Amino acid sequence: MSLVLFVPDDAAAVSVGADRVAAALAVAAEERGLDLRLVRNGSRGMLWLEPLVEWDGPDGRMAFGPVAPDEAGSLLDAISSGTGHPRALGPTEEIDYLKNQERLTFARVGVIDPLSVRDFEAHGGLEGLKTALTMTEEAICEAVLQSGLRGRGGAGFPAGIKWHTVREQAQAEKYICCNADEGDSGTFADRMLMEGDPFTLLEGMVIAGFATGARQGIVYIRSEYPHAISKMTRAIEALEEAGWLGGNIRGSGKDFRVSIRRGAGAYICGEESSMLNSIEGRRGTVRSKPPIPAIHGLFGKPTVVNNVLTLATVPVVLAKGAEFYKDFGMGRSRGTQAFQLAGNIRRGGLVEKAFGVTIRELIETFGGGTATGRPFRTAQLGGPLGAYVSEEMLDLPMDYEALAEHKAMLGHGGITVFDETVDMAEMARFAFEFCEEESCGKCTPCRIGAVRGRETVEKILRGENVARNIALIEDLCELMTDGSLCAMGGLTPMPVLSAILLFPEDFDRASALAAE
Amino acid sequence: MSVSEEIPGAREARAICATRSNDPSMLLEILHDLQVRVGHIPGESVPILADCLNLSKAEVYGVVSFYHDFRTEPGAPITVRICQAEACRSMGAEALTERLLSRYGVSLSEISAAGVTFEPVYCLGNCALAPAAMVDGALIGRADGAAVDAAIAEAGR
Numbered sequence: 095m096s097l098v099l100f101v102p103d104d105a106a107a108v109s110v111g112a113d114r115v116a117a118a119l120a121v122a123a124e125e126r127g128l129d130l131r132l133v134r135n136g137s138r139g140m141l142w143l144e145p146l147v148e149w150d151g152p153d154g155r156m157a158f159g160p161v162a163p164d165e166a167g168s169l170l171d172a173i174s175s176g177t178g179h180p181r182a183l184g185p186t187e188e189i190d191y192l193k194n195q196e197r198l199t200f201a202r203v204g205v206i207d208p209l210s211v212r213d214f215e216a217h218g219g220l221e222g223l224k225t226a227l228t229m230t231e232e233a234i235c236e237a238v239l240q241s242g243l244r245g246r247g248g249a250g251f252p253a254g255i256k257w258h259t260v261r262e263q264a265q266a267e268k269y270i271c272c273n274a275d276e277g278d279s280g281t282f283a284d285r286m287l288m289e290g291d292p293f294t295l296l297e298g299m300v301i302a303g304f305a306t307g308a309r310q311g312i313v314y315i316r317s318e319y320p321h322a323i324s325k326m327t328r329a330i331e332a333l334e335e336a337g338w339l340g341g342n343i344r345g346s347g348k349d350f351r352v353s354i355r356r357g358a359g360a361y362i363c364g365e366e367s368s369m370l371n372s373i374e375g376r377r378g379t380v381r382s383k384p385p386i387p388a389i390h391g392l393f394g395k396p397t398v399v400n401n402v403l404t405l406a407t408v409p410v411v412l413a414k415g416a417e418f419y420k421d422f423g424m425g426r427s428r429g430t431q432a433f434q435l436a437g438n439i440r441r442g443g444l445v446e447k448a449f450g451v452t453i454r455e456l457i458e459t460f461g462g463g464t465a466t467g468r469p470f471r472t473a474q475l476g477g478p479l480g481a482y483v484s485e486e487m488l489d490l491p492m493d494y495e496a497l498a499e500h501k502a503m504l505g506h507g508g509i510t511v512f513d514e515t516v517d518m519a520e521m522a523r524f525a526f527e528f529c530e531e532e533s534c535g536k537c538t539p540c541r542i543g544a545v546r547g548r549e550t551v552e553k554i555l556r557g558e559n560v561a562r563n564i565a566l567i568e569d570l571c572e573l574m575t576d577g578s579l580c581a582m583g584g585l586t587p588m589p590v591l592s593a594i595l596l597f598p599e600d601f602d603r604a605s606a607l608a609a610e
Numbered sequence: 611m612s613v614s615e616e617i618p619g620a621r622e623a624r625a626i627c628a629t630r631s632n633d634p635s636m637l638l639e640i641l642h643d644l645q646v647r648v649g650h651i652p653g654e655s656v657p658i659l660a661d662c663l664n665l666s667k668a669e670v671y672g673v674v675s676f677y678h679d680f681r682t683e684p685g686a687p688i689t690v691r692i693c694q695a696e697a698c699r700s701m702g703a704e705a706l707t708e709r710l711l712s713r714y715g716v717s718l719s720e721i722s723a724a725g726v727t728f729e730p731v732y733c734l735g736n737c738a739l740a741p742a743a744m745v746d747g748a749l750i751g752r753a754d755g756a757a758v759d760a761a762i763a764e765a766g767r
Contacts (some may be wrong), residue, residue, distance in 0.1 A: 108749060359678035
């Protein structure tokens, strides 16, 4: 009987040596005459434990981590002889971090071989698509609407409404565009999903096609994600071979094809209309709205633009029903969100939980506080365009509306933690600098505002006319918020203003200088 | 051989456009492929791409100059991209960048005597294992000087 071990080939796991561990295990197994079957799975999302090796034993999956390449031999010996190992963590699913999650979108990530259609199907894959094949276009859109699923890219627009709009357009040519340009710092869930369970995303796209009458899907993946691009490319081939993608899908008479487009290092292409321009081979500048992409999108045709996780959640909605999905969550935030614990955090990784979990639970209970062990100072929620929150705000629930009420933003569910050493005036300067670097340049508030904002924060950093310059920044932020074409210029004020509001002491450079 | 075939990247540009059916919407993919084959996007290839794809030179140049990935000069033999975004800053990315730059005796985007260049990048999607760096496509988590040095040595082999 062969020994089955799982070693992730997720980019994060590989970044800390998973490939070297896999190679060392193969060598050590050969030396011991063991018949080893090595499966390269996605990551379970407990990234501080990577490289996490799992043994599929008689009692289920057993975890070991983080494993170093020179521990491969001792690990195999411990497994063969049934003795303990210093890296042993017990049954994987019993680890608190994983056990206390509610994994719907990520149910298979880290569990299955990402490129095995058989494994995918054995773990509930394709059930949503099979259900969709029995439904009318309208019924599929309605199920998605009823589930309460909102766009996971950050804006939180109800997916079902978008799908209905595209479905209602009379044109023959329509598109499903998956936005996999996950450029926000502190977010990596799209990448993990594409690397760990790419078929789920493709299944969601086929369902979107069936629901709206589109026959062509495009996944726009940022070039910074070479692992995801390669995994998705192979997944498309495998699903086509299995007959679940391409022409006349499983004899249904329906076609749906998916192709991949690579981004080219422009953050702004995560904005949906920039992304559409980029897919058309143009500069990734923002389009004015209206018209909305659902009516006038890619090549001027009706287009569903959804984030990776929105599309990847659709299969479970159809497989288990809108009511099942809707039961998770709070208020108007239904279902689960893949929260990402990032930055200065002890147990960084992916936590899928129903909406309503508090920021504190995520950072403290799951994350274990800061990585450096120094006191917590702030966390930025929802990426570079999201607000910073203070210690006092940690008991707020992760819910679109509750956070918005406190001038914060849930966004894509990323949480970037900072310890007490962070300089918030410097982070405000960086927010403007990032906007300056990545603005598409189309609208003036963003293009010029970012530069003026950075210059003004730099004056504050030098202690020049601090009060007047803060007033100037607040005025500039109001203009950027009201006058920018898209979220890049429109939301850059969020991190800036939250830093000024919550951490005014960091901006008080004049008195700091005087004290010296 | 026509005169245009002697222009740097000309043959490659025409061949790559042909494999993409001379479809103008494939311009980004074509530029990626050309950069892999030639090492950069030679300025002389812009009119050729425009001709193949039925675009204006301005349209092609506009795309080349818009995206950070495309460079019009040959790059360094080894490129180290160091993430400068928030999650990596929270774990000391700025200090790491400073240390590496001073040790290799270069500023950002300058090529060292050993053929190494350091470029800023905003997010490599490895934010739970910050700071992150990428050396010629190999991602490094919990990056420190030693890990980056080792990856540079590996890439140089």
